[in-house]
Structures are given as C-alpha cells and as structure tokens.
Amino acid sequence: MVALKSSERIALKIDKSLVRTFPLFEKMDDADTEALLGHSTSRRVPIGDAVFEQGAAATHFFLLLHGRLKVTQVTEDGQQIIVRVVHPGDLFGFAKALMRSDYPGTATAVAESIALSWPTELWPQFVDKNPRLAVTAMQTIGQRLEEAHARIREMSTQEVERRVAHAVLRLAKHAGRKEGAAVRIDFPISRQDIAEMTGTTLHTVSRIMSAWEAKGLVEGGRQKLTVKDIDGLSALAETVKG
Amino acid sequence: MVALKSSERIALKIDKSLVRTFPLFEKMDDADTEALLGHSTSRRVPIGDAVFEQGAAATHFFLLLHGRLKVTQVTEDGQQIIVRVVHPGDLFGFAKALMRSDYPGTATAVAESIALSWPTELWPQFVDKNPRLAVTAMQTIGQRLEEAHARIREMSTQEVERRVAHAVLRLAKHAGRKEGAAVRIDFPISRQDIAEMTGTTLHTVSRIMSAWEAKGLVEGGRQKLTVKDIDGLSALAETVKG
DNA sequence: CGCTGTATTGACAACGTTCAACGGTTGTGG
DNA sequence: CCACAACCGTTGAACGTTGTCAATACAGCG
Numbered sequence: 001m002v003a004l005k006s007s008e009r010i011a012l013k014i015d016k017s018l019v020r021t022f023p024l025f026e027k028m029d030d031a032d033t034e035a036l037l038g039h040s041t042s043r044r045v046p047i048g049d050a051v052f053e054q055g056a057a058a059t060h061f062f063l064l065l066h067g068r069l070k071v072t073q074v075t076e077d078g079q080q081i082i083v084r085v086v087h088p089g090d091l092f093g094f095a096k097a098l099m100r101s102d103y104p105g106t107a108t109a110v111a112e113s114i115a116l117s118w119p120t121e122l123w124p125q126f127v128d129k130n131p132r133l134a135v136t137a138m139q140t141i142g143q144r145l146e147e148a149h150a151r152i153r154e155m156s157t158q159e160v161e162r163r164v165a166h167a168v169l170r171l172a173k174h175a176g177r178k179e180g181a182a183v184r185i186d187f188p189i190s191r192q193d194i195a196e197m198t199g200t201t202l203h204t205v206s207r208i209m210s211a212w213e214a215k216g217l218v219e220g221g222r223q224k225l226t227v228k229d230i231d232g233l234s235a236l237a238e239t240v241k242g
Numbered sequence: 243m244v245a246l247k248s249s250e251r252i253a254l255k256i257d258k259s260l261v262r263t264f265p266l267f268e269k270m271d272d273a274d275t276e277a278l279l280g281h282s283t284s285r286r287v288p289i290g291d292a293v294f295e296q297g298a299a300a301t302h303f304f305l306l307l308h309g310r311l312k313v314t315q316v317t318e319d320g321q322q323i324i325v326r327v328v329h330p331g332d333l334f335g336f337a338k339a340l341m342r343s344d345y346p347g348t349a350t351a352v353a354e355s356i357a358l359s360w361p362t363e364l365w366p367q368f369v370d371k372n373p374r375l376a377v378t379a380m381q382t383i384g385q386r387l388e389e390a391h392a393r394i395r396e397m398s399t400q401e402v403e404r405r406v407a408h409a410v411l412r413l414a415k416h417a418g419r420k421e422g423a424a425v426r427i428d429f430p431i432s433r434q435d436i437a438e439m440t441g442t443t444l445h446t447v448s449r450i451m452s453a454w455e456a457k458g459l460v461e462g463g464r465q466k467l468t469v470k471d472i473d474g475l476s477a478l479a480e481t482v483k484g
Numbered sequence: 485c486g487c488t489g490t491a492t493t494g495a496c497a498a499c500g501t502t503c504a505a506c507g508g509t510t511g512t513g514g
Numbered sequence: 515c516c517a518c519a520a521c522c523g524t525t526g527a528a529c530g531t532t533g534t535c536a537a538t539a540c541a542g543c544g
Contacts (some may be wrong), residue, residue, distance in 0.1 A: 075395055
C-alpha cells in the first residue's frame with residue numbers, strides 16, 4: 001500500500017514537470033495541477049493504435065504528452081480525410097465540451113505516443129476550479145474553427161501545389177526538428193497522409209514533391225520528409241498565381 | 243418622459259414575443275428575457291449593408307431577428323468565399339466569446355434584416371445569469387466546427403455537382419418556403435453566391451443548374467431559386483460516384 | 485526470401501476553369 | 515417615360531490541372 005502510494009507520487013512528479021512545459025499549465029499552481037493530474041490516467045499508445053474511434057461514446061477527454069496523433073474522419077462512401085494533427089501539449093477528444101455525446105473522428109497514433117485522459121464528467125469541475133481552463137478551451141476551439149475556415153478558403157481558391165506547400169510548412173512549424181539549415185518532420189508521414197490533409201491524391205502529391213526535390217526545396221523518402229529551403233517553399237505557398 | 247418609457251415597453255414586448263419563438267430563448271423566464279433585451283439595441287439592415295466588417299474591432303455580438311445575412315471572408319489575393327449564411331434566430335459575431343478581438347469575416351444583408359446587438363463586455367454577465375446561454379453558445383460553436391469539417395470533407399472528396407446539390411439542399415432546409423410540392427429559397431441568391439459557397443465558379447454553377455432545370459429538378463431565374471424535386475436532388479447529392 | 489505497404493512515373497481522360505460573347509432584367513437618371 | 519448602364523445569367527470553345535488507370539520499383543518485415 002505504502003509502496004504503491006510512493007510510486008504514484010513519483011509518477012505524478014514526472015507528469016507535473018512534463019506538463020508544466022505546456023502553455024495550458026504553466027500558470028497553474030502546484031496544488032491545482034496535482035489535483036488535475038490526480039484524476040488522470042496516463043496511457044501509452046503504440047503506432048497505429050487508436051485512442052478513440054469515430055462514433056464511439058465520448059467517455060474521456062485527453063492531453064497529448066508525447067508523440068503524434070492524426071485525427072481522421074471517414075465519409076459514408078469510405079473515403080478518409082485527416083482533420084488535424086495532434087501535437088504534444090494539445091487537448092483533444094473534446095466532444096463533450098461541445099455538447100456532443102460521441103467522438104466526431106478517430107485519433108490514431110502515427111508515432112509512439114503518451115496521452116493523459118480524464119473522464120468527461122470531470123470537465124465541469126475542472127472548469128470550475130480553474131477558469132483559465134475554460135478560457136483556453138474556448139480559445140482552442142476558436143482557433144480550430146479558424147483553421148477549418150482557412151482550410152476551406154485554401155481549398156476553394158488555391159491550386160493543389162500551394163495547398164501542399166502550406167500543409168508541409170505547417171507540419172515543419174509544429175513538428176519540425178532542425179537539422180542544420182534544414183527542418184525534418186519529426187514523425188513518419190506518407191504521401192497518402194499529405195494527400196488526405198490537402199484533399200488530393202497521393203499521385204499528385206508524389207509528382208509535386210518529386211518536382212520540389214528536383215528544385216532542391218525538400219528531400220523525401222519512405223515516410224520521411226525534410227524541408228531544405230523553407231523560404232523557397234514559403235514563396236511557393238504565397239505566390240499569387242499568374 | 244412618460245411617453246418614451248411607454249413606447250420602450252411596447253418595443254420590448256414586441257421583441258420578447260418574437261424572440262420567444264427561438265430555441266435559445268424558449269425556456270428563459272420573462273424576467274431574464276427582459277433583462278437581456280433591455281441591454282440590447284435593435285438595428286435595421288438594408289440589403290447590401292454590412293453589420294460588421296472583416297478585421298474590425300469586435301465591439302458587439304448579435305442575434306438575427308429577421309432577414310438573412312451572408313458571412314464572407316476575403317483572401318489576401320482578393321478572392322471571396324461565403325463562410326456561412328445566417329438565418330433568423332442565429333447568434334453571430336461571436337468573436338469575443340472565442341477570445342478574438344476582431345471579426346474574422348464580414349456580415350452582409352442579402353435581404354432586408356433586423357438584428358439585435360449587445361456590447362461584447364456584457365457577454366460574461368449574460369453567461370453568468372443564464373448558464374443555458376453558455377451551453378447554447380458552446381453547442382453553436384461545436385455545430386459550426388462540424389459544419390466546417392463537413393464542408394472540408396465534401397470539398398476533398400466530392401465533385402462539384404454534388405457539392406452544389408448539398409449546398410442547395412441546405413439552403414432549402416434552412417431558408418425554404420413551401421410552394422405546393424416545391425420549395426423556394428426565401429431570399430435573393432445569385433449563381434455567384436452559390437459558387438462562393440461551394441468553391442467553384444459561377445460558370446460551372448450556371449451550367450449545372452441549367453442541366454438540373456432541363457431535368458425538372460429546379461427552377462431558376464434572376465436571384466431566384468426553387469427546388470421542384472427535393473428527392474431527385476437528394477439522390478444526386480448522395481449518389482456514390484461510379 | 486518473398487510479401488506487403490509505400491513511392492515513382494507515364495499515358496490518358498475528364499472535370500472544371502478560363503476566355504469570350506451575348507441576351508435579358510432591373511433600376512436609374514435624364 | 516424611355517434610354518442606358520449595371521448586373522446577372524447563359525452558353526460555346528479551348529485549355530489545363532488533376533484524377534484515374536496501370537505498371538514498376540523499392541524498402542522493411544516476418
């Protein structure tokens with residue numbers, strides 16, 4: 001009993017220092033943080049495993065501590081799209097906060113990941129105890145709505161190459177790892193994934209990226225992607241056609 | 243003085259009965275409703291006028307009482323898209339609730355409209371007094387996020403004709419006026435508008451709608467649109483290609 | 485070592501945009 | 515009240531981007 005408690009405390013300590021690096025928690029005091037973490041369960045998610053699936057009852061909400069997830073939706077006719085990529089520090093699986101009872105998408109690990117989870121019933125308590133959480137949640141949702149609109153704008157007005165350029169730049173920004181002058185995307189990503197993020201086919205993505213590689217903008221490979229010339233790619237992304 | 247007060251009361255009464263027909267207010271008691279309406283200003287918006295403009299400071303939030311608005315965004319290179327259509331009973335111009343200081347789009351009247359407005363500073367008070375409002379707001383935002391994702395899904399996977407069919411069906415549902423077996427869209431809408439809602443050009447929309455008219459599915463006209471065969475159009479919208 | 489999933493590339497078709505011209509309707513100002 | 519401008523819609527033709535189909539190559543894994 002005592003041994004168990006002690007190991008829990010150690011686990012908590014690790015989590016607390018980890019969690020403290022995220023904007024959401026950086027201004028939270030120790031007591032509140034521990035209270036929150038005390039109700040959480042941490043979970044390891046191997047590559048390819050789903051944290052939750054589209055349509056399932058929303059029993060928990062989550063915080064990604066480590067790794068990388070993709071949130072996908074499947075259309076009635078079986079086509080898949082990637083709604084967003086979840087990075088460490090992001091809250092996800094919010095459904096209940098938006099008054100939904102089920103998850104609108106499936107969250108799958110694309111890299112070995114660790115997530116904290118809380119039962120959705122606790123959400124109101126948390127918000128009560130820490131109003132900052134409510135504000136952050138609102139901000140997050142607002143951002144997502146904006147991102148969605150930005151994506152609609154892109155898909156409405158830009159040709160595929162620019163959309164792919166934007167997507168790759170976003171990935172480099174949120175999941176980039178500097179390697180000298182270049183930036184490597186820090187998790188395995190396929191052409192198919194990029195196609196599903198930009199609303200095109202892997203064929204087109206492959207063609208575009210081959211062209212970029214010839215120009216020295218990027219360096220590809222199986223499930224690998226390195227941006228060698230951020231500025232060059234940015235120029236491509238912002239170019240007014242014509 | 244006395245006369246003024248009396249006229250105010252009458253104005254309030256009119257608004258209250260009007261407002262009571264909207265889901266947001268139907269379960270609110272008289273005192274709360276009056277408290278809310280007491281702080282509001284009503285405003286007539288002629289066709290073509292904007293309630294607020296993209297990028298302007300978000301000083302108010304709104305409820306549409308009557309008429310119809312379109313919310314648009316303009317891209318850096320000048321292209322316009324319609325983000326959504328605001329129907330009577332909808333809250334809009336929420337920016338502050340999402341922790342934004344400016345409006346992300348422009349709201350323009352496409353029909354003679356009447357909107358109630360409140361200063362954004364009052365939002366927290368309202369939420370405090372009426373938690374149902376917070377819940378509704380959350381739901382609304384959740385719905386919008388879903389709608390945005392649905393649109394992204396459509397644009398990623400469906401060809402233009404199906405997207406236009408979906409858009410028209412949505413309009414018929416939210417702004418339809420029964421005319422025998424047919425449903426007329428209850429406000430002036432151009433091919434250009436539909437193009438901006440579906441991410442295509444007015445030319446393509448015109449071609450598609452001409453084809454539909456030939457098949458007897460719809461009846462068009464200058465700024466007019468009547469769906470004559472909802473089921474036929476639905477079939478088109480749901481058809482699995484191939 | 486063969487199998488499976490990923491990537492590359494070419495040929496071709498097609499969907500949708502662009503360019504262009506024209507017709508009709510509405511509303512305005514002389 | 516009529517003429518004209520401005521706007522909306524239609525339609526044709528040509529072009530191009532992108533999707534589809536298909537074949538091949540390559541890497542990683544059991």
